[in-house]
Every structure is written in structure tokens, then in C-alpha cells.
Amino acid sequence: MSLKPKAVTCQCGHTFTSNRDRSWCEKCANAVYYHEKDKNKYKLSNMYVTGVIVAVITFLTYVFMELIATPLLSL
Ligand SMILES: [Zn+2]
Numbered sequence: 001m002s003l004k005p006k007a008v009t010c011q012c013g014h015t016f017t018s019n020r021d022r023s024w025c026e027k028c029a030n031a032v033y034y035h036e037k038d039k040n041k042y043k044l045s046n047m048y049v050t051g052v053i054v055a056v057i058t059f060l061t062y063v064f065m066e067l068i069a070t071p072l073l074s075l
Pocket of ligand 1: 027
């Protein structure tokens with residue numbers, strides 16, 4: 001998906017033209033967002049992904065305990 005080229009400014013002050021939602025600064029390699037408000041959106045989605053991964057690991061640990069530990073304890 002390509003957007004209309006627009007000048008974006010990085011935190012370090014480097015200004016360049018971007019036509020993507022998120023691109024990388026050539027000077028400091030930070031993420032620079034086409035829409036300023038996307039910063040929070042990406043941050044939220046990162047937190048959501050982290051939450052899902054933690055939930056999956058917790059679930060797998062639980063299943064592992066149920067399948068491996070419980071039969072051993074009930075011997
Ligand atoms: Zn920069």
C-alpha cells in the first residue's frame with residue numbers, strides 16, 4: 001500500500017520523503033510514522049501482540065503441567 005509522498009521529520013531532526021505508513025530514518029534508524037497519531041497505534045498493537053504471546057506461553061505451560069505433571073503426581 002503506497003501513500004502520497006510526504007515530507008516527514010524524525011525525532012533526530014532529519015527530514016525526508018516517505019510514502020509508507022512507517023519508514024526508517026537513514027540517520028538514526030528510528031521508526032518514522034507517516035501519520036503522527038500512528039505512533040500510539042503501533043505501540044498499542046505491540047502491547048497487544050506481547051499480551052497474546054504471554055497468554056499462549058501461559059496456556060502451553062498449563063497444558064504441559066496437566067499432561068506431564070498431573071499423571072506423574074497421581075501415580
Ligand atoms: Zn533520525
